[in-house]
Amino acid sequence: MNFDITFASELAQARSQMALTLGFHIILASLGVAFPAMMLIANYRGLRKNDPDALRLAERWSKVAAVTFAVGAVTGTVLSFEFGLLWPEFTGRFGKVFGVLFAVEGIFFFLEAIFMAIYIFGWKRLSGWTHFWTGVPVVISGLGGAFSVVAVNSWMNQPQGYTLGSNGNVTDVDPWKVIFNPAVPYEVPHMILAAYLVTGFLLASVYAVGMLRGRRDRHHRLGMLIPLTVASILVPIQFAVGDTAARSIADHQPIKFAGMECVQQTSTHVTEYIYGRCTSSGVKGGIGIPGFDSFLVGWSTDTKVTGLDSVPPDDRPPANTVLHWAFDTMVGICTALIALGLWFGIAWWRRRDIPKTPWFLRAVAVSGVATIVALECGWIVTEVGRQPWVIYNVMRTKDAVTDASGVSFTLAGVVLLYTLLGIATVLVLRAMSRRWREHEEPEVPYGPRASTPEAVEAG
Amino acid sequence: MTEADAVAAVLWVGVTLYAVFGGADFGAGFWALLAGRGERGREARSLITWAIGPVWESNHVWLIFVLVVLWTAFSEAFASITSTLFIPLSLAAFGIVLRGSGFAFKELAPRIGGRRASGYAFGVSSVLTPFFMGTVVGAVASGRVPVGNAAGDAVTSWLNPLSLLIGVLFVATGAYLSAVFLIHEARRFGDFALERYFAVRAYAAAIVAGAVALAGVFALHDDAHYIYNRLTHQALPLMILSGVCGLGAFALIARGAGRGTRVLAAGAVVGVIWGWGVGQFPYLLPTQLTISAGAAPSATLTAVLVVFGAAVLLVIPAIVLLYTLTQRSMLVEEETEGHGA
Numbered sequence: 001m002n003f004d005i006t007f008a009s010e011l012a013q014a015r016s017q018m019a020l021t022l023g024f025h026i027i028l029a030s031l032g033v034a035f036p037a038m039m040l041i042a043n044y045r046g047l048r049k050n051d052p053d054a055l056r057l058a059e060r061w062s063k064v065a066a067v068t069f070a071v072g073a074v075t076g077t078v079l080s081f082e083f084g085l086l087w088p089e090f091t092g093r094f095g096k097v098f099g100v101l102f103a104v105e106g107i108f109f110f111l112e113a114i115f116m117a118i119y120i121f122g123w124k125r126l127s128g129w130t131h132f133w134t135g136v137p138v139v140i141s142g143l144g145g146a147f148s149v150v151a152v153n154s155w156m157n158q159p160q161g162y163t164l165g166s167n168g169n170v171t172d173v174d175p176w177k178v179i180f181n182p183a184v185p186y187e188v189p190h191m192i193l194a195a196y197l198v199t200g201f202l203l204a205s206v207y208a209v210g211m212l213r214g215r216r217d218r219h220h221r222l223g224m225l226i227p228l229t230v231a232s233i234l235v236p237i238q239f240a241v242g243d244t245a246a247r248s249i250a251d252h253q254p255i256k257f258a259g260m261e262c263v264q265q266t267s268t269h270v271t272e273y274i275y276g277r278c279t280s281s282g283v284k285g286g287i288g289i290p291g292f293d294s295f296l297v298g299w300s301t302d303t304k305v306t307g308l309d310s311v312p313p314d315d316r317p318p319a320n321t322v323l324h325w326a327f328d329t330m331v332g333i334c335t336a337l338i339a340l341g342l343w344f345g346i347a348w349w350r351r352r353d354i355p356k357t358p359w360f361l362r363a364v365a366v367s368g369v370a371t372i373v374a375l376e377c378g379w380i381v382t383e384v385g386r387q388p389w390v391i392y393n394v395m396r397t398k399d400a401v402t403d404a405s406g407v408s409f410t411l412a413g414v415v416l417l418y419t420l421l422g423i424a425t426v427l428v429l430r431a432m433s434r435r436w437r438e439h440e441e442p443e444v445p446y447g448p449r450a451s452t453p454e455a456v457e458a459g
Numbered sequence: 460m461t462e463a464d465a466v467a468a469v470l471w472v473g474v475t476l477y478a479v480f481g482g483a484d485f486g487a488g489f490w491a492l493l494a495g496r497g498e499r500g501r502e503a504r505s506l507i508t509w510a511i512g513p514v515w516e517s518n519h520v521w522l523i524f525v526l527v528v529l530w531t532a533f534s535e536a537f538a539s540i541t542s543t544l545f546i547p548l549s550l551a552a553f554g555i556v557l558r559g560s561g562f563a564f565k566e567l568a569p570r571i572g573g574r575r576a577s578g579y580a581f582g583v584s585s586v587l588t589p590f591f592m593g594t595v596v597g598a599v600a601s602g603r604v605p606v607g608n609a610a611g612d613a614v615t616s617w618l619n620p621l622s623l624l625i626g627v628l629f630v631a632t633g634a635y636l637s638a639v640f641l642i643h644e645a646r647r648f649g650d651f652a653l654e655r656y657f658a659v660r661a662y663a664a665a666i667v668a669g670a671v672a673l674a675g676v677f678a679l680h681d682d683a684h685y686i687y688n689r690l691t692h693q694a695l696p697l698m699i700l701s702g703v704c705g706l707g708a709f710a711l712i713a714r715g716a717g718r719g720t721r722v723l724a725a726g727a728v729v730g731v732i733w734g735w736g737v738g739q740f741p742y743l744l745p746t747q748l749t750i751s752a753g754a755a756p757s758a759t760l761t762a763v764l765v766v767f768g769a770a771v772l773l774v775i776p777a778i779v780l781l782y783t784l785t786q787r788s789m790l791v792e793e794e795t796e797g798h799g800a
Contacts, residue, residue, distance in 0.1 A: 067567065070560075071559070073559060074556045074559030076523075077519070077523060077556075078556060080526045081552040083526075083530060083541075084538060091534060092534050092537065092538025092608070096531060096532070096756060096759045097759070099527060099530050100531055100759060100762040102527045103531055103763060103767075105527075106523055106524055106766075107766065109520060109523070110777075111774060111777055114774070114777040114781050117781055118780065121785065122784075170755075170756060172756050172758065175762045402608060403542060403609035404542050404546075404613060405613070406546060406549070410545075413553055417557070425560075428563075428564050428569070430569070432567060
């Protein structure tokens with residue numbers, strides 16, 4: 001047996017498993033970060049304006065959030081297993097460097113879980129504003145948790161804050177330098193905003209679909225307006241943050257940037273290509289804007305952009321076209337969402353109403369899925385773009401992977417299990433919505449538990 | 460005590476809390492699986508759902524805590540354990556997915572078939588997950604995890620009599636703790652029949668857990684000399700404490716499971732966990748990697764201790780608030796009507 005091939009394929013399986021489980025979890029994690037904020041905005045409005053529709057939305061959203069939070073908790077646990085199961089060399093050597101951030105995240109997650117339970121429980125037990133305030137820690141811990149986890153990814157892109165001994169082992173750590181690494185200022189806000197956009201557009205899209213099906217009551221209108229307003233305000237900010245991130249990456253990780261933009265040779269007056277196929281002799285097809293890539297990097301067409309040729313082939317990211325398309329798709333979707341937000345904003349400013357055409361509702365209805373696509377593309381850009389490194393310029397992904405055989409089996413298991421889990425989650429959320437339309441109260445995890453066990457069974 | 464020892468103690472606190480709260484949670488799933496379809500079983504299952512509903516998530520955060528502290532403070536040990544024990548840990552991870560989603564969906568799935576399947580997934584994975592975790596503990600304790608990336612035997616490291624025995628022990632102690640806790644939950648409703656139901660099960664589980672624990676000591680004698688020697692010497696007081704607590708709980712259940720039963724039951728488990736800790740001290744991986752040799756640089760250890768201190772200050776009050784609110788829930792049931800009900 002050729003062991004090189006065996007290990008190479010284990011690496012491919014491990015990367016696939018990580019990509020799948022992370023790609024799945026990131027959707028639920030985004031909801032975990034931003035859903036509580038939407039629910040509190042509705043709650044605030046309900047209390048402030050004595051609006052029962054808003055309060056009902058807040059209550060239902062908290063129950064939906066409980067379900068997605070429960071699923072996100074288990075998919076998150078799987079990821080922490082995978083740090084050892086798939087990448088023991090990475091965690092074994094550098095866990096002592098980045099691990100503290102996960103410990104901090106653990107506190108935030110714990111607080112989030114506890115206050116989520118208290119908030120959901122509190123609908124029946126606590127008075128209005130007291131109840132509202134029990135939700136605030138959920139939002140804050142969501143932000144803190146997102147910071148901690150994304151800061152680890154930032155550190156993988158811009159590692160610093162440790163000393164290596166002669167044998168390659170970490171001998172000293174400076175936790176502050178690890179936590180506040182140079183990629184944090186752009187990567188963390190970019191992901192937190194992404195979480196709010198995914199939640200905002202996804203939630204708005206659910207109510208837009210309901211309105212397209214003729215359910216045009218105030219409940220649906222408000223259910224769409226609250227998240228759509230939040231997302232429409234944030235999406236231009238996200239564009240600016242993303243633009244800054246891209247420029248910083250051109251500076252911090254020039255090879256990742258070259259991969260994203262298919263820049264083969266280091267030069268000035270580099271053409272910006274929209275889509276197109278990346279080949280070693282340049283981009284085939286696509287729409288080229290001469291000099292614009294240089295301009296985007298340094299505000300002048302004279303700006304020199306580092307090309308892939310500046311490093312040996314072994315140090316270049318794979319699947320260049322995929323990387324380039326992921327980046328362009330993310331930027332394209334964000335641009336389209338800005339247009340959607342403007343459309344909504346102008347109509348609201350002029351008539352205090354959503355645009356009358358059904359095309360507006362149709363656009364909102366697809367915005368949720370589109371935002372998820374953009375989110376996944378963003379992770380492809382940052383993760384595939386960092387390859388072949390797991391820690392940029394420090395450790396190669398192939399040196400991080402487990403020597404255990406059997407990743408093919410766990411990958412197959414993960415594909416099966418996560419497919420089922422995804423289908424089940426969607427079915428359950430749809431069933432909850434149907435039961436609400438039929439004026440029933442579904443029983444969600446964390447309570448609020450019925451007064452007796454018998455009532456649980458009846459519900 | 461060195462800083463590394465302090466962090467190891469913090470890790471052990473996490474292991475203990477997970478063994479008690481997570482273990483009881485797994486045990487609840489075990490009893491739900493065994494309850495059957497009849498009227499009695501249905502009542503038992505709804506009591507279980509009712510009892511663990513609001514706290515089940517926080518019970519499992521301890522696992523994350525243990526994993527994170529281990530890979531942060533003792534990265535090499537973490538990598539060695541997770542790579543050699545790839546199979547049982549992967550199966551435990553699958554079990555956690557099935558269990559968490561099964562529990563979330565078993566009341567919410569759109570069809571009765573879906574609810575049954577979810578409940579079944581919850582029950583089966585509540586047995587398999589702690590079993591595989593137990594085999595992992597057995598592998599570590601018996602020195603079958605060498606330092607390195609998948610350096611140990613992928614199969615025999617956990618598929619051996621001692622590991623299997625500890626796997627069964629994990630399931631049995633969870634079932635035991637859970638049954639004792641559920642006696643009290645049943646009493647809070649004045650459901651005498653269910654109280655008896657879980658008292659009988661607590662007995663059965665206590666006998667099985669006690670027998671398996673004793674068998675485990677013999678297996679250790681044959682298989683893991685280092686731990687066996689320390690268990691019968693340095694850790695002997697803890698083993699005796701565990702035994703006394705276990706017998707005390709047994710006697711209290713016979714006399715109506717009054718005040719203190721739950722504490723004694725938990726004490727029996729805590730005694731074993733700390734006995735194991737003292738038993739393998741000062742090793743992370745017995746006779747291969749010590750706590751001091753496997754510890755992260757001092758700055759990281761300090762950071763872990765600071766974060767742990769913050770966790771104690773922030774999380775404990777929040778948890779107390781949650782448990783208090785849930786325990787008080789039925790006392791104020793009819794008195795206060797919040798908004799939005």
